[in-house]
Amino acid sequence: MLNKGISPVIATVILVAVALLLAVALTGWVMGIWGTIGATEAVQIVSASLNTTHLNLTIVNRGNANATVISIIAENVSTTLNATSCSPPLGSVVPAGGNITLHCTLSGATPGRLYTIKLITYGGTYTYDVRARG
Numbered sequence: 001m002l003n004k005g006i007s008p009v010i011a012t013v014i015l016v017a018v019a020l021l022l023a024v025a026l027t028g029w030v031m032g033i034w035g036t037i038g039a040t041e042a043v044q045i046v047s048a049s050l051n052t053t054h055l056n057l058t059i060v061n062r063g064n065a066n067a068t069v070i071s072i073i074a075e076n077v078s079t080t081l082n083a084t085s086c087s088p089p090l091g092s093v094v095p096a097g098g099n100i101t102l103h104c105t106l107s108g109a110t111p112g113r114l115y116t117i118k119l120i121t122y123g124g125t126y127t128y129d130v131r132a133r134g
Contacts, residue, residue, distance in 0.1 A: 041066070043061050054105060059119065069102070072120070117130055
């Protein structure tokens with residue numbers, strides 16, 4: 001007589017695999033891991049003003065992850081200016097869904113010249129064009 005069905009060894013392997021998958025899913029849900037996967041920043045410079053010594057930037061983060069400001073650079077064809085001190089300081093976090101205004105010290109901007117501001121975060125580089133005032 002033939003017995004039909006799966007062997008006890010295969011049935012045990014399937015049950016263990018299902019139990020492991022459920023344990024991983026439950027652990028991820030309880031620890032909140034699944035909510036952070038796919039979280040991204042969506043930073044935008046909404047306004048900027050530049051004179052010969054100062055740069056002011058208003059930054060909005062429309063993403064669902066915090067953004068950390070690493071560096072700010074003002075460039076044009078012949079000059080690159082780096083922000084030396086900012087308030088709040090470089091390394092500040094733009095919270096998810098929030099905004100901040102940075103007040104930075106630069107030197108050497110030429111009035112009337114157009115500069116491309118580069119805001120660098122861990123998630124990317126964001127640009128904004130602004131003309132220096134006197």
